[in-house]
Amino acid sequence: MSLDETVEVVIPLVKTITSLSFRNLNYTVNQKGSKKQLLKNISGTFRSGRLTAIMGPSGAGKSSLLNALSGFKTQGITGRILINNEVVDRLKYRQLVAYNTQDVPLLQNITVQETLHYAADLKLSSNVTRIHKTKIVNDIVALLGLEKCAHNQARVLSGGERKRLSIGLELVSNPKLLFFDEPTSGLDSESSYQVISYLKDLAKQGRCVVSVIHQPSSELLELFDDIYVVADGRCMYQGALEDMIGTLASAGFECPQYYNRADFAIKVASTVNTDPEKINPLMKQMESISNDQLNGFHDELNDSEKLLNESSRRGSSPQYPISQLRQFLILTRRTALGTIRNLTLTRLRLLGHIMFGLIVGSVFYDVGDNGAKVLANISCLIMILMFIVFSNSMTVVLTFPLEMGVFVREHKNNCYSVAAYFFSKIVADFPLMLFGVTCCQLIAYYLTGQPNETERIAMFWGICGLMAWTAQMYGMVAGCLCPVEVSPFVVPSSIVPMVLFSGFFIRYGELLDAYKPLTYVSYFRYGFEGLALATYGFNRTEIGCEEMFCYYRKSKKVLELLEIQNSNYWFDVAGLGVWITVLHVLLYVSLRLRLKWTQ
């Protein structure tokens, strides 16, 4: 595809960007109780139409600078970001910026083309037609040479293809400001050259393209127009590539002949702490260049916390390109597709439920209508509940954290609201969960010989469904809050105490007074009581008995054994309802917290 075929700007701009400046940026983090300054009053300017490389030794603060400029990090950052020497609106700025981090999380079971299509659906206004979106996606696929793998799922892509796809994601909305953090990491020299050439093409089209680059070869370096060298959180050089060696020489750093210019600049930057007398004047010189560039800008930074203007237009200018309802629909479709494509897990989930139903059904065969086997039947009920809870919470605990990176990236890229994501997650995962539980419950119910009455079947199913819903929400909250290495431990170990207070292992009357209130907190108590009432409550006629005498022939005796003769099925349904509501609120808060932690 030739460059002139590239699709036109879709995000409406207030005016053309010719320069992005930042002034007196400071970035401080808390480290073990003390403050660590990653960026030290750093200033500079990046221009449209030019490809700028940010270079510097490892740990100099290059990624920190991009995090601050892209708006991905806001906590602990002070200073000003200006476009064409003017302070801009935070909301507008976020719509103009695209930031490609070092490792862009992708949804593993979605193909390259679908990933780009979903990005187009989420990032482009709903006025943009389907045909136009398809053209944009096809153009990006062609531009980044992704035709060969367009129908491959993200999980099978090579490192270079993943990188190019992640760049493609940023191109969908045709942003004016593009930041890349080491786009060539993990690529061979040829792929690196290709990727930087793409960036150069993007810059030539009038965008402001800035990329952190790690030790580029001489050939790769030639592609950059401007260089910005960071040393220990400060600027050591900014300007055209061809002027860099001359500027360093005038500061007393002579580059040997045939030496790679990038290597030399990084070597000089590494001496920032060992040779400060020589390097400090150079840094001062760079600061005065930045100040000269910003001469026309007079702002006393009286409110140092504001990097950009706080948006005052929230009411009139929508933050997202599409409505929240559309966001919800697109996300639900995408999550459902990802779930269906994750064939191994989906099949395992369904098969697991069916297998469990069959195993429980054969082990506890026909115990439901046998007065001599009431205790076995009660054990069967708690077994069914335990399987439903563990299986439904553990599947999401393991899959949800993998999606969190995508959620954080897309939300920060202004693609959708937390609410849209929240509702889509709940809705998209619900049918599979319910289907599995229904299969398991019906098989187990039938084989274990529970009462063949429609109302009891429905009540039994209702409790199983509510327990599975609770478990799924519980798993999501844990998956959202805990790292993936921790949550598989946290979830089972926090479920077991709930089982303990279910009323099966120890009855309410046998508990110490101090523990009694905990039975009201245990969702297993509501689940177990609900199943027992659905099975033995509601004036069940006499239970069958194959022996001479069955003590539990009358269902009233079973209820008395469990101390639930005065309990109410609907109270248990309400108890689970409260749990589900609380978990929904917790999930929403957890998603917000997750975003806050990455600020």
Ligand SMILES: Nc1ncnc2c1ncn2[C@@H]1O[C@H](COP(=O)(O)OP(=O)(O)OP(=O)(O)O)[C@@H](O)[C@H]1O
């Ligand atoms: N949240 C944090 N808390 C404490 N220190 C941090 C934090 N984030 C970054 N740092 C430190 O700040 C310094 C700059 O980090 P940054 O990632 O910006 O460096 P970099 O120049 O991009 O390095 P590299 O080239 O190795 O990726 C490093 O010493 C890093 O350890």
